[in-house]
Amino acid sequence: MLWSFVHDISLGDIILSPKKETRKLLIGIVTGPYLYDPKAIDRDYPNIHAVEWKGVIPYDNVPREIWRSMTAWQTLFELSSPEAVNAALRLMESIQTGVTPRPIETPERTAVAMDEGQRLFDETMSKSMEILATHFDGFSGWEFQELVWATLKAAGLYPKPLRKGPDQTVDIEAYRDPLQLGPPRILVQVKHRRDPVSGPEMQQFIGSMNREGDIGLYISTGGFSQAARQFAEKSHKPVNLMGWEDFVNLFLEVYERLDNTFKAWIPMGTVKILLRRKEEVQRD
Template sequence: MKTTWMVRAGRGSENIEEFLRHGIVAMGDARLGPLSPSQSKADMLRLYAEKYPEEGEGTRATWASQSARFVSEMKSGDGVITYDSERRLYFVGTLSSEYEWAPQLIDSKPHMRRVKWTGRVSRDGLSASARNSLGAIQSLFKLGPDVAAELAEQAVALDTAPEQTPPVAPPVARPVEGKPRSDAELSAEMFDKAGAFVEDAISRLDWEQLQHLVAGILRSMGYQTRVSEPGPDRGVDIFASPDGLGLQEPRIFVEVKHRPGTPMGTKELRSFLGGRKANDKCLYVSTGGFTKDAHYEAERSNIALTLITLPRLRELLLERYEQLDAPTRAMVPLQRFYWPAR
């Protein structure tokens, strides 16, 4: 099987739209200037020492190793994946160029390779072993053959309609290929993986359970909630206010969409906001994330509207977990985990 690489689209997948629109993967940073495949890892180490004297030697060594792999080790024809954390989708493609310096595409990531994106894979359909391996904190790493094979088997064409895929039962996790990491890197990876597995647990809830989870989080903040009964003409999914009757402000209206892989757009937001009053507060929860236009729509809205993605819902759950009532905690049971501070 051909070599396959993970290249992350920035923190929180912030550059995923540019990756897909331009057909690229890219890495930082501009301070290095253009690089060359003829540069050895030792050359990279010297360059990082010159450009980042304030950073520790271990940090510079990690960065130099990743840059060297991106510039020299990755080859046209290799497989490549990236991840959209809002939609919980891995995008699968093939590298179609050697290294290029392209600061005009993404300011923060001028080191670029072209990609032919061909498919996508829902994180919810992968085995726990694959999800654990793909949770590595590095911006760039080589996939093990088992994970690459599973992604290839699960991939569907980009224009295929999304569907709900039940999560696979967890097998024993396999390690990601690579050399031993520092304590700081291992710590960051543990917390990153833990967050991803909490999101997996939330994603496994059905739609009604997710509504009650959101309502439970609001109750932990001091609000009284009312969850609409299933059926047509429901109005809003959750209503919350200090008194539970809406006589005291804030009056909070909540819409909950549990469609992993399907982002909500401006049409859905406008439908939800129809009939809301100027002083109303609105939350729109979508486990499939939101389109870029939907984010712009929320920012311009005359009615206070907050968009809650699955990563943000996970953050709220963890922030409020100790204050949640027992039925809410039971939907996503978590246990405390200790890790050395340094």
């Protein structure tokens, strides 16, 4: 997420920011380059892009193309369809020309209900991610390492037992075969903190991959610095980077296969929400 915030946002880009509390969408334009300034707003939020907010749109007036393109489980993302991009441009144009966007008209009452179902699903996913983030923040480094071990096991790998001790270059050693003979040997480093992984930390990890066929997996809840990413890309051995969102997506995907001990750490339930009408399914 931090990489995208720093490198993918450009001057003049349109920014959309949903506010669930007020059910309104803020729309603005980026007016300045990326800045790192811990004193500007809050030391916990030192990464900054200046945005001039142009308007506030009620959720009911936001084009459907925009909602459908939004990725609820990510904090920062780019609209994924040309229709959504065009809808955002039209929305900005209507604000700049003083034309109030009209509420979305739906020919059938069911269509309104279905849009509400999709919206409820998106909001529920977003809130669930926020709750998980807060819950995981309370884990110690060792506890989070245990959770990663269990998640990899549930994903079909065969990790060796964990060894508790001082911080190590490699935290988990896993294999694809049950006898753990390999290759490949999958070496995993886990960092559970707010700071991104530095270049020297990545170099040290890459240096530990000294066997034929070794594969690296670096999991960091604080993301990765630009230098760390560059070292990983240029590594003589494949190094896979997994940030916060990627790890949570994997965790949710394999949750039902987790050992009961770890499920008890993070008890989760299932909610069924109707997203599509029967007629839409039949047309597909």
